Amino acid sequence: MTATAHPDRNFKYWLVSPAIFLLLLIGLFPLAFSLVVSFMRITMLETDTSFAGLVNFTQLFKDSRLWGSLFHTALIIAIALPVELVLGLAMAYLFLDKMPGRQLFVSLLVLPTIISPIVAGATWRLLFDNRYGPINQILGWFAGHPVPALWTVNPNLVYPAIVFCEIWQWTPFMFLILLAALSNVDRSLTEAAEIDGARFWRSFRFIVLPAIWPVMAIAILIRGLDLFRIFDIIWALTEGGPGTMTETISIYTFVQGFRQFETSYTAAIAFLVIVLLTVIVTWAIRRMGLAK
Amino acid sequence: MSGLPFHRRHDVRLALRYVVAVALVLVFVFPIYWLFTMSFKTPDEIFAFPPVWYPRAIQFNNYRVLFKDGDAATVGNSLILATVSTFFAMIFGTVAAYSLARFKTGGENLAVWIISQRMMPPVAIVFPVFLFYVWLGWVDTYVGLIILYTAFSLPYVIWMMRGYIEDIPLELEESALVDGCTRWAVLWKVVLPMARSGLFATAVFTFVFAWNDFLFALVLTRTEVTTYTVQVTHYFGGQSNFWAKIAAMSVLGTIPVFVAVATMQRYLVRGISMGAVKG
Numbered sequence: 001m002t003a004t005a006h007p008d009r010n011f012k013y014w015l016v017s018p019a020i021f022l023l024l025l026i027g028l029f030p031l032a033f034s035l036v037v038s039f040m041r042i043t044m045l046e047t048d049t050s051f052a053g054l055v056n057f058t059q060l061f062k063d064s065r066l067w068g069s070l071f072h073t074a075l076i077i078a079i080a081l082p083v084e085l086v087l088g089l090a091m092a093y094l095f096l097d098k099m100p101g102r103q104l105f106v107s108l109l110v111l112p113t114i115i116s117p118i119v120a121g122a123t124w125r126l127l128f129d130n131r132y133g134p135i136n137q138i139l140g141w142f143a144g145h146p147v148p149a150l151w152t153v154n155p156n157l158v159y160p161a162i163v164f165c166e167i168w169q170w171t172p173f174m175f176l177i178l179l180a181a182l183s184n185v186d187r188s189l190t191e192a193a194e195i196d197g198a199r200f201w202r203s204f205r206f207i208v209l210p211a212i213w214p215v216m217a218i219a220i221l222i223r224g225l226d227l228f229r230i231f232d233i234i235w236a237l238t239e240g241g242p243g244t245m246t247e248t249i250s251i252y253t254f255v256q257g258f259r260q261f262e263t264s265y266t267a268a269i270a271f272l273v274i275v276l277l278t279v280i281v282t283w284a285i286r287r288m289g290l291a292k
Numbered sequence: 293m294s295g296l297p298f299h300r301r302h303d304v305r306l307a308l309r310y311v312v313a314v315a316l317v318l319v320f321v322f323p324i325y326w327l328f329t330m331s332f333k334t335p336d337e338i339f340a341f342p343p344v345w346y347p348r349a350i351q352f353n354n355y356r357v358l359f360k361d362g363d364a365a366t367v368g369n370s371l372i373l374a375t376v377s378t379f380f381a382m383i384f385g386t387v388a389a390y391s392l393a394r395f396k397t398g399g400e401n402l403a404v405w406i407i408s409q410r411m412m413p414p415v416a417i418v419f420p421v422f423l424f425y426v427w428l429g430w431v432d433t434y435v436g437l438i439i440l441y442t443a444f445s446l447p448y449v450i451w452m453m454r455g456y457i458e459d460i461p462l463e464l465e466e467s468a469l470v471d472g473c474t475r476w477a478v479l480w481k482v483v484l485p486m487a488r489s490g491l492f493a494t495a496v497f498t499f500v501f502a503w504n505d506f507l508f509a510l511v512l513t514r515t516e517v518t519t520y521t522v523q524v525t526h527y528f529g530g531q532s533n534f535w536a537k538i539a540a541m542s543v544l545g546t547i548p549v550f551v552a553v554a555t556m557q558r559y560l561v562r563g564i565s566m567g568a569v570k571g
Contacts, residue, residue: 011475012391012394012395012397013391013397015387015388015390015391015397016387016388016391016392016397016398016402018384018387018388019384019385019387019388019406019446019450020388022384022439022442022443022446023406023409023443023446023447025439025443026417026421026439026440026443026444027409027412027417027443029424030417030420030421030423030424031420033420033423033424034419034420034423037420037423091316094309094312094313094316095313097309099306099309099310099313105313105316105317107557108317108320108321109316109317109320109321111320111321111324111550112320112323112324114500114546114549114550114553115324115504115546115549116503116504116506116521116542116545116546116549117504117506118504118506118521118524118525119327119521119524119542119545119546120323122524122525122528122538122542123323123324123326123327123542124323125528126326126327126330126535126538126539127323127326131341132338132339132340132341132343132535133343134322134326134343134345137342137343168319168320168323171320172320225411225413228413229413229414229415231414231415231506231507232506232507232521235506235525236525236528249413249415250413250414250415250507253415253416253419254415254507254511257419257422258422258511263423266419267419267420270415270416270419270420271416273413273415273416274412274413274416277411277412277413277416278408278411281408281411
């Protein structure tokens with residue numbers, strides 16, 4: 001039999017087959033399924049499986065709530081990602097040189113990253129409470145009078161609230177990766193202490209940054225993708241409110257599918273999201289020089 | 293400061309670094325402190341104005357309620373789902389990674405396709421999967437969620453393990469083959485022991501992904517296999533008297549992860565940095 005004549009040839013396919021089967025089952029099959037459904041008119045009340053043509057897709061372009069949710073997502077990425085990157089880098093520099101107790105500091109600082117995002121959101125919801133939460137209390141000390149800020153309700157404060165929580169949870173992730181990257185750079189180049197500011201910036205710009213860029217680019221990509229799909233923290237803090245003000249694309253898709261039961265339309269949104277993300281990621285990978 | 297002698301400047305700098313480090317730790321750890329201490333507070337302390345910064349006495353009433361009502365069982369569900377799916381993802385992922393690393397199975401195209409699966413937003417996956425599972429009768433079952441978690445973790449496991457396996461010298465495997473080992477024996481006795489630290493690091497991260505999941509569990513569970521993350525959100529709502537439960541439930545769900553990460557810590561830092569370098 002060929003199986004015994006060429007054991008290696010089949011062996012390597014046996015090894016990948018369970019993984020590929022699962023990926024097709026969960027990845028490709030539902031994707032194809034949803035593409036078919038997106039051309040129908042199914043809602044939870046109406047199981048009309050006749051083909052509706054492009055109705056759901058033309059609806060996408062007229063749906064201002066959808067574009068709003070994409071804008072909210074972009075807004076959160078645009079604020080949180082640079083802050084996490086810069087703060088994480090600064091923290092990595094702070095702990096780059098050896099100091100007694102460094103390991104303990106690092107271990108404590110990474111704790112937020114390990115916590116479930118839904119718990120992180122819940123925790124900040126408790127912290128942000130206008131009356132019993134400690135944040136308004138602390139702000140009150142500085143202001144000299146009670147601060148009754150409604151962090152998760154006030155339209156001017158909901159984005160800062162979400163972004164604070166997001167930054168708190170994920171800056172340590174950036175910090176840890178960048179600390180590892182910086183540690184691999186030649187020590188004499190990263191010495192910030194003994195050289196003056198101008199020389200520090202020059203060496204950072206032309207020597208350190210190119211050296212850590214491959215790692216940094218991947219960290220940015222990972223965090224960018226995670227921020228694009230942000231759901232848990234917002235669900236815990238605002239559930240997309242007030243109104244639809246903090247509705248991100250993940251929240252909106254969820255609401256359409258599991259609150260409004262617009263089955264076919266949600267399938268169309270899911271398909272749009274996948275296409276959009278594929279385009280952005282491909283562009284980002286090329287742009288960042290990650291493609292081999 | 294330029295007038296100071298070198299060693300004095302060095303001391304000042306070190307002191308400043310400590311000040312900043314302590315300030316950072318205060319900011320980043322305070323929310324966790326608040327969550328943990330709230331789980332030990334009495335209702336009077338939780339709803340005190342101005343807020344009480346630490347509980348007067350450690351009391352476990354908030355936890356007792358969770359165990360009495362059976363809510364704490366959701367942590368058990370999370371544990372089963374995360375452990376079993378990590379187990380399968382590690383097995384299927386590692387053998388696939390071995391095939392990709394050593395035989396270049398499917399070439400670069402297969403590898404890129406696999407990692408592109410990781411970029412799919414969960415919300416775009418979960419909707420079609422939900423429709424699929426309704427049809428199969430897999431909603432609110434262990435099987436359904438375990439398969440989903442396993443599949444969702446696979447790209448990560450394959451990607452990481454491929455990097456670790458490529459770092460193992462090929463000569464070791466070749467000499468084992470010459471000695472008459474079968475392919476499977478080589479994988480078991482040579483490759484896996486060599487990739488041990490990579491296996492541990494990858495397994496911990498895979499476990500944490502599944503453990504932290506909220507969206508999949510929110511959509512695909514009802515009452516039978518509710519995870520702790522979904523259970524926490526059941527206490528949200530208009531009435532604020534569920535705060536004690538939110539805090540206690542969150543702590544119950546956080547402790548296993550803290551323990552897993554703490555015991556595996558020495559593998560993790562290497563895992564993160566190597567994984568990032570390898571991409």
